[in-house]
Amino acid sequence: xxxxxxxxxxxxxxxxxxxxxxxxxxxxxxxxxxxxxxxxxxxxxxxxxxxxxxxxxxxxxxxxxxxxxxxxxxxxxxxxxxxxxxxxxxxxxxxxxxxxxxxxxxxxxxxxxxxxxxxxxxxxxxxxxxxxxxxxxxxxxxxxxxxxxxxxxxxxxxxxxxxxxxxxxxxxxxxxxxxxxxxxxxxxxxxxxxxxxxxxxxxxxxxxxxxxxxxxxxxxxxxxxxxxxxxx
Numbered sequence: 247x248x249x250x251x252x253x254x255x256x257x258x259x260x261x262x263x264x265x266x267x268x269x270x271x272x273x274x275x276x277x278x279x280x281x282x283x284x285x286x287x288x289x290x291x292x293x294x295x296x297x298x299x300x301x302x303x304x305x306x307x308x309x310x311x312x313x314x315x316x317x318x319x320x321x322x323x324x325x326x327x328x329x330x331x332x333x334x335x336x337x338x339x340x341x342x343x344x345x346x347x348x349x350x351x352x353x354x355x356x357x358x359x360x361x362x363x364x365x366x367x368x369x370x371x372x373x374x375x376x377x378x379x380x381x382x383x384x385x386x387x388x389x390x391x392x393x394x395x396x397x398x399x400x401x402x403x404x405x406x407x408x409x410x411x412x413x414x415x416x417x418x419x420x421x422x423x424x425x426x427x428x429x430x431x432x433x434x435x436x437x438x439x440x441x442x443x444x445x446x447x448x449x450x451x452x453x454x455x456x457x458x459x460x461x462x463x464x465x466x467x468x469x470x471x472x473x474x475x476x477x478x
Contacts, residue, residue: 289360290329291336292475293318296366296397296463300374302341303348303365309334317341321463321471331357338363338376349376360477366397366419368465377419383457383478384424390452391424392434393459398446400466403439408432415439421459429454434472436462446472 291305295318305315307329314336315327333354340346348365355361360381367375384391394406396416406422407413409432414422416436435447446462457477464470 287326287328288478289358290326291315291361291363292324292326293322293338294362294364294379294395294397294459294461294463294473294475295320295322296364296395296461297368297374297399298464298469299367299369300340300348300365304339304341304344305363306337306339306344307334308337313344321461321473323473323475325475326360329355329361331355331359336363336378338365348374351378353378362395362459364395364397364419364461366399366463368399372399372418375419379421381459381477384426387426387455387457387478389426389428389454390432391426391457392432392452393422393424393457394434394436395421395459395461396436398462398464398466398470401436401438401440401445404436404445404462405439405442407435407437409434424457427452429456434460436472438466446470448472448474450474 293315298320302317302319304313307314309330314329318324335350335352337350338348362379362381364377364379367373392408394416396404396418402418404416405413406416408425408427411425411427416422429452431449432452433449436445438445459475459477461473
């Protein structure tokens with residue numbers, strides 16, 4: 247019991263510190279020496295960091311020098327970073343230690359393509375896992391479109407509810423299809439499919455013609471955070 251309490255306290259402290267730090271960085275508006283890696287872009291690659299156990303990570307491409315994505319933190323909100331097209335190996339590494347490779351992906355990157363690297367799982371029970379996702383955004387969106395990525399430990403499957411749309415189920419480490427909904431204020435909520443326990447709920451104003459991803463990150467019973475990303 248004592249070990250569990252200490253682990254709970256430790257993880258909560260890390261989660262709160264990281265959440266505050268990423269919020270502060272996200273609200274700052276930029277600056278030349280931030281070390282973000284790459285540049286803000288409407289396409290390229292980004293990290294969906296859902297593992298509360300894993301320190302910040304970088305993405306390095308075999309086609310260039312330096313980090314494409316730098317210091318992506320748990321539940322951080324960094325968007326796409328520009329990436330050259332063509333065959334290349336994308337390596338997910340622990341920040342400031344390019345030799346500590348978590349995963350590598352040998353991919354053919356299309357010009358104007360959008361890609362996400364999902365980092366999820368934990369160090370103890372499930373192991374740290376990754377998944378390379380090609381962000382196939384609907385060509386035509388009448389209202390707004392949103393999908394949910396299940397990066398939260400403790401839910402083999404999430405039931406996803408978006409305002410006015412029939413629920414979907416999303417497995418651990420998987421993502422829903424893009425769900426079309428009306429533009430304006432939209433509530434995206436999730437619950438654990440096994441027992442109906444509420445996991446997360448956020449309300450955001452979505453713009454017409456836009457596509458979004460919601461990452462549900464962390465671990466049920468410790469700390470869970472939902473992050474909204476603009477895909478298009």
